[in-house]
Amino acid sequence: MSVLNFVRRAFAYMDGVIDPPSSVHRLTEDAIARQAEAGEVWLLEDEGRPIACLFLTLEPDRLYIGKLAVEEAFRGQGLARQLVALAEERARARGLGRLELQSRVELAANHAAFAAMGFEQTGATAHEGHERPTSLTFTRLLG
Template sequence: MPKDIRRAAQDELPAVLDLIQRQFAYMDDRIDPPSSMYRLTVEGLTQTDVWVAGDPICACMVLTPVSDHLHLGKVAIEPAYRGQGLLEELVNRAEDVARELRLNTIQLESRIELKEVHRAFAKVGFQEVRTGAHDGYAKDTFIVMEKAVG
């Protein structure tokens, strides 16, 4: 399993976008509204804090500081690398970043329908803290999960 989790270089961003698009595609028939990954571009990724693992890249995440927490988004892991502790390694690195920024929690959003995603993040210490709805939706469409930074 790759342990070299590092900030993505500019020339790696096309591969990051490809990984996200491939690994999020399974959601198309399961979630509404469609994934925000369809609005992602390489240029847009240059404005974010993207972390990757492997060479070639087999996992990624996008970290965004918010006023009171670090947002963890667009986590994607190639299927061959799942179940080997890579998600935990990514979350550990996110915790390091949160500590550097003096943020006490990490939050993520996951679609209501993606129970397997909720379970995976629960295994690495996240707990559901609330639900919410996308603009224009009467029912909840996502959950927010949070992890305290140790």
């Protein structure tokens, strides 16, 4: 299974839940290849197929976590925590003091999971055309 197919499947539970729809619907193999060149793409696999992933983007003062996803059958086993630990390691290696990610407002279970991993909500933004916040920003300071 390709990374693109995995990410789309892992994010499918958001369809009909979040507004606007996830950017995963616009994601392409070329975009993933560009992410791997300009940033990092990490996978955890089981028997050669992706079961979890993480995209990392270097920002001037932080490491941004994107497309953190775990296949439904493997959730609750600490894989997201393992990938966030990897992100922390990568940030520290670059001398960065924080991780940042965004989550849609409607995904309260994700917010709780991020809080359990040491993230705090530090902002809220609205997608174009929306007056209400549609995404929350979460930050984890690295001591």
